[in-house]
Amino acid sequence: MPFPSTHPTLEAALTAKGYAEPTPVQAAVLQPEAHDRDLLVSAQTGSGKTVAYGLALASTLLGTEERMGAPGAPLALVIAPTRELALQVQRELIWLYGPAGARVASCVGGMDVRREARALADGCHLVVGTPGRLRDHLERGRLDTSAMRAVVLDEADEMLDLGFREDLEFILDATPAERRTLLFSATIPRDIATLAKRYQREAVRIDTIDQSQPHGDIEYRAVRIAPNEMELAIVNILRFVEARGAMIFCHTREAVRHLHGSLVERGFSAVALSGELTQSERTHALQALRDGRARVCVATDVAARGIDLPDLGLVIHADLPNNRDTLLHRSGRTGRAGRKGTCVLIVPYTRRRKAESLLAAARVDALWGPPPSADDVRAADQRRFVADPAFTEETTEEDAAWARTLLEQRSPEDVAAALVRIYRARLPAPEEVFDDGGASERPGRDRPERGDRRDGKPTRPPRPADDGPGSEGMVRFRMNVGRRNNADPRWLLPIICRLGHVTKNEVGVIRIFDRETTFEIAEVHAPRFMASVRRSTNDEDIRIEPFEGPKGPPKKAHKPFARKRPDGDNRHADAAPPRRDGPPKDRPPHKKKAKSKER
Template identity: 35%
Template sequence: MPTFADLGLCDAVLTAVLRKGFEEPTPIQAQTIPTILNDTRDVLAQAQTGTGKTAAYGIPILQLLDPAAPHVQALILTPTRELAIQVAEELSSLRPDPRITIAPIYGGQSMGLQLRALRRGVSIVAGTPGRILDHLRRESLDLAQLAFAVLDEADEMMSMGFLDDVEEILSHTPAAKRTLLFSATMPREILAVARRTMNEFVTLRAESTSLTASATDQIAFEVAAADKFEALCRIIDMEEDFYGLVFCRTKVDADAIASRLEERGYDARALHGDLGQAQREKILDAFKKRHARILVATDVAARGIDVQDLTHVINFDLPGDPEAYVHRVGRTGRAGKSGIAITFVTPSEYRRLQWIQKLARTSIRKGKLPKVAEVLEAKRSRIESEVRSAMDQDIDPQMRHMAARILAHSDPETALAAVLQHAFGTELDPGRYRELQELGPDRTGKTRLVVSQGRRDGLTPRRLVAYLSDACGVEPRRVGDIEILDTCAFVSLPFADAEKVLAHRSQEGQVLFRKARPRPRAPFAKSSPRPGPRHPNR
């Protein structure tokens, strides 16, 4: 792996990078920085969240800009307000020259504040498509002399319905600019946008597995849906210094989980799209400063949040697709530090987790939730450690005086036990918890098998049903959804019958049946964006 000094950076930029604390470039940075500096082509880069892509395009842009120029030289489009703010903060911290100015432009922020900043002159604008379009239509933003256009997290902009806005924005930019497109995935729609809006481009790719690094321990707990909150509390209570993101499916869920956590005494906040911008920024600030240890968020609300040293990411609800899982997990275990990613799985979701694990090319181990006794013992150990630590500190004379008065009428063990019970009795009450039953995969549903023969082999639905009945003992009425293709076939069977068929195959030494992969158009797969009102987080 090269060092930053090997990438062609000038002394001023290299000094800023080292001052920032960067030690060595990530794979996408090692590819992108010299390409932008030494090549004149546009760049199409595939890189996950958490791989350092902001610095990958930001560092070379900062080197190539003219600090004295009064006009906007670089435009960075992001899908969310949080990411726009994060990008602006990151680039500001890497500036080699204080004359380079960076402004975040997004909906929910004062328009007057943005207008004043643009009138003063800005070198780099990082903004959301909707607000950027507003300024272009007001003619308060001039992109006529733009040198760089960056599309950050293009796949998210596509899923939020922003691609038309992006193309309209790019129509206001000069043809000679360089376009840098970054996306975690490369669906056909993104490639089509690249071909329509970019000049000759070079394609760069960082391995997607870099996001789910070995430093992240990925664990799945199988629990009933009604037991998820209890499981979450146990995981939090087992940790000495829990600091994590809890992902759930809806805004209502985020509010409900955060409220229940606060009622139970945890420092938790909810983050979702219905919050006002000032409130969102206040919540994020509290979380970054660790005034709140738990942030319960939806995927869209958490997009672009960059918080260091998270100990845990918890999937309270299983994400809908492998990309979402990889994005979530990538928020812990960064920069070589360890982290834990936990996923709660109900019995009916077990097969979906297997599908996510396979397509995400990651390893998720099955874990056992701690028992009530284990949680209470972990708490008692922490309390004992905290008390011993407090004994080594300076103690207020008034406290010593109170202790002497109490001990005058009681033995030391009883006195200390009474103090501990008064301070921690509620926290150590076993009644706060209830035993949970861990569950396995749902064996009441059906699974789909692939048959290694098809129409060309003379296979028909009737022959397949007859074979399953005669050779494997499967009742014909339990066989369903048969699909015969030229070289193979598919059949759906109850789990128990499928296991009998697979066992029979292994006994005969044949490879006639095998488990089918989940269908590409499964109900939990991403759907194409539908036209509708512009996203409120524009």
């Protein structure tokens, strides 16, 4: 549908930018009932919120005038949680309000504060900033809010998550009470509702999110992996999906640094985003993604909040999100503005239940499966190679001359093989990954595997035998993964070696049971092994400890029976009665009760 009637100057800007029809949130804020009202809007990331509140502010900032007046004290303030989002909003408002002669200033942490102070002193119409820097300018008297007609809180839930409540309240209290307040948030939890109730007046509630199907333009996949093969699985996913842009989320800066280095080493054009980077480094990394010089971005949650990247077709959760909201925020980087996207969760066997509960909380249906194998990647490469546009482009005379020269000197097979080698040379090699053969997808995967006896009855899996510390010259240890976690020596052995700083030659027999696995380490290396395990940073929820026999609840000690003495002296009632060689004389021998035939 066409855009609803809006300001003529902004309509011209939309047409010049190629906007033909509004997104749901843009259409909603332009309805008559929302005109000049406070708005409380919940909309997904990437739904066009910046343009939406830019259009909603037109009647407040421009009225019936075609252009803004002379710049002075700012008329509107937009608050965003991160530097990247604030600068992105500034760019959007510049092209939207540029034809109206608007001057848009930014005030964000990490930028030159003196330049910002000069921009505010010279006068502007709109200010976009982050909470901390805006509060600093207010406290120092650089930001004049006396003429302010509207305040916008963009990604309000993220600002509260990041601990900016006090700053937001300070800023809002410093603005005129008769202003308009537009609050945009992906979710409306209790904290957001409380903030809206305090600072908004009879706000119009707009909800454009289909709660029954979050992120409908995103295909979710859950990839089960051996805990030590996270990097290998990510390499194959990046190679198999072949999205123009991809973002990978990790929990910590160290994880970002390590994964980024590993991908660059393999030949991927990748950049990193984390809190330890300077603003200049972050800006260059984002620009590399926007202009296509980089294809992959590895980032922490905080560094990637609010970032809008064009053609981001793939999001990978290298570390599982901590909660439902983080899952949706991360995933919302793709599937934006009507485009389709793919979201992949990397799920170690030891964390499958956490992943399932996370997806259930987000009401997301994910397709479970193994990571793409090296053969899968090569088959996809072959399909893409055959469909390459180079084979369908028009052949020039110069191209034909080169082709004739080649065929005079080489056979067609040699030319085709050389072309394949050239194509493959620019691609990182796929990795060999462990596949459980679908065992984790079969019904009853949480129950132990059972064999069959000759009579067809199932046999119970053996329990660890309490046969001491281990074989001669070996010390036995246990870890808390077993058959229910798809434990397999092919991925257990590398983990044992990595956590304990030993080689496979120092590892003895590995026995896998239902809920645990026991293994042996050479006795001379056992102390060093245990010390290394205690020092290791283990992110796979795998615990290793010395083996001390089968684990289980201790048997309850029965209190010895003692009868009361006829004279009332019960001082030794808790003492054990003397042992007899036979049954007591005053009681008949114990007889077994006949089993009842009734069920």
